[in-house]
Amino acid sequence: MERVESYASFGGRQEVWKHHSATLNCEMKFAVYLPPAAETQACPVLYWLSGLTCTEQNFITKAGAQRYAAEEGVILVAPDTSPRGEDVADAEGYDLGKGAGFYVNATRAPWAAHYQMHDYVVEELPALIEANFPANDARAISGHSMGGHGALVLALRNPGRFRSVSAFSPIVAPTRVPWGEKALSAYLGDDRDTWKSWDATELVRGASERLLLLIDQGEDDQFLEEQLRPELLVSACEEVNHPIDVRRRPGHDHSYYFIATYIGEHIHHHARALHPA
Numbered sequence: 001m002e003r004v005e006s007y008a009s010f011g012g013r014q015e016v017w018k019h020h021s022a023t024l025n026c027e028m029k030f031a032v033y034l035p036p037a038a039e040t041q042a043c044p045v046l047y048w049l050s051g052l053t054c055t056e057q058n059f060i061t062k063a064g065a066q067r068y069a070a071e072e073g074v075i076l077v078a079p080d081t082s083p084r085g086e087d088v089a090d091a092e093g094y095d096l097g098k099g100a101g102f103y104v105n106a107t108r109a110p111w112a113a114h115y116q117m118h119d120y121v122v123e124e125l126p127a128l129i130e131a132n133f134p135a136n137d138a139r140a141i142s143g144h145s146m147g148g149h150g151a152l153v154l155a156l157r158n159p160g161r162f163r164s165v166s167a168f169s170p171i172v173a174p175t176r177v178p179w180g181e182k183a184l185s186a187y188l189g190d191d192r193d194t195w196k197s198w199d200a201t202e203l204v205r206g207a208s209e210r211l212l213l214l215i216d217q218g219e220d221d222q223f224l225e226e227q228l229r230p231e232l233l234v235s236a237c238e239e240v241n242h243p244i245d246v247r248r249r250p251g252h253d254h255s256y257y258f259i260a261t262y263i264g265e266h267i268h269h270h271a272r273a274l275h276p277a
């Protein structure tokens with residue numbers, strides 16, 4: 001593992017590391033923000049999953065999250081959004097292949113050789129963070145758009161693994177919208193039954209844990225009606241009495257300007273779960 005960037009930030013450090021991922025079978029970068037509290041004690045970790053086209057850079061350069069993580073004593077970890085490298089399969093378009101791993105474990109060629117983002121984010125990355133940084137095993141997860149889908153699905157698939165979950169502008173029903181249908185058919189094949197275990201609106205129906213789903217959604221988001229459709233998750237939650245809090249924000253779009261406006265509220269929400277009284 002090698003540190004490739006390091007900056008002072010709000011009394012702590014913003015770093016970027018690269019390492020060989022055994023799960024993804026390639027070299028990966030991830031960003032880690034260490035709050036000042038991490039100099040003297042082990043801190044809990046909030047994992048952030050970015051959206052389509054992003055790398056580990058978008059969140060750390062645009063969301064302004066470091067100020068809140070410093071105040072709350074929370075480590076932030078932001079992985080890349082797909083495996084990377086010349087021998088990693090890719091496709092035309094920004095919504096499949098590199099930059100579009102969808103946080104699933106692919107089962108189909110040519111994707112399965114590297115596209116195992118679920119296992120990377122749930123298993124390999126936390127093990128690496130908890131062994132090499134001043135991190136304890138209290139974990140939370142959040143993300144944006146494709147990464148909001150990732151946060152919801154990873155939390156719902158892995159009860160007990162995360163103490164809290166939230167999302168900005170998530171793709172809540174990938175089995176029913178164009179971005180999701182394109183990615184899931186490529187990574188998993190044409191049998192739509194196999195897609196359901198990667199869809200938050202399906203998973204919530206069988207959830208064994210009642211983790212509150214905190215969601216922020218801009219009402220002027222250009223992807224709201226075709227790709228995101230938060231009302232589908234709200235109905236599924238109502239059917240099974242699963243707690244959900246969707247905060248609709250007038251005037252906000254899909255961008256990091258929206259995320260930066262409300263990220264403090266999300267980090268506060270996670271900090272309350274991560275630092276039990």
Ligand SMILES: N[C@@H](CCC(=O)N[C@@H](CS)C(=O)NCC(=O)O)C(=O)O
Nearest residue numbers: 051052053054058094145146255256
């Ligand atoms: N219109 C965009 C669609 C992709 C997009 O909006 N990506 C969002 C996540 S779904 C994002 O975070 N983009 C990078 C950024 O804003 O920094 C494009 O073609 O690049």
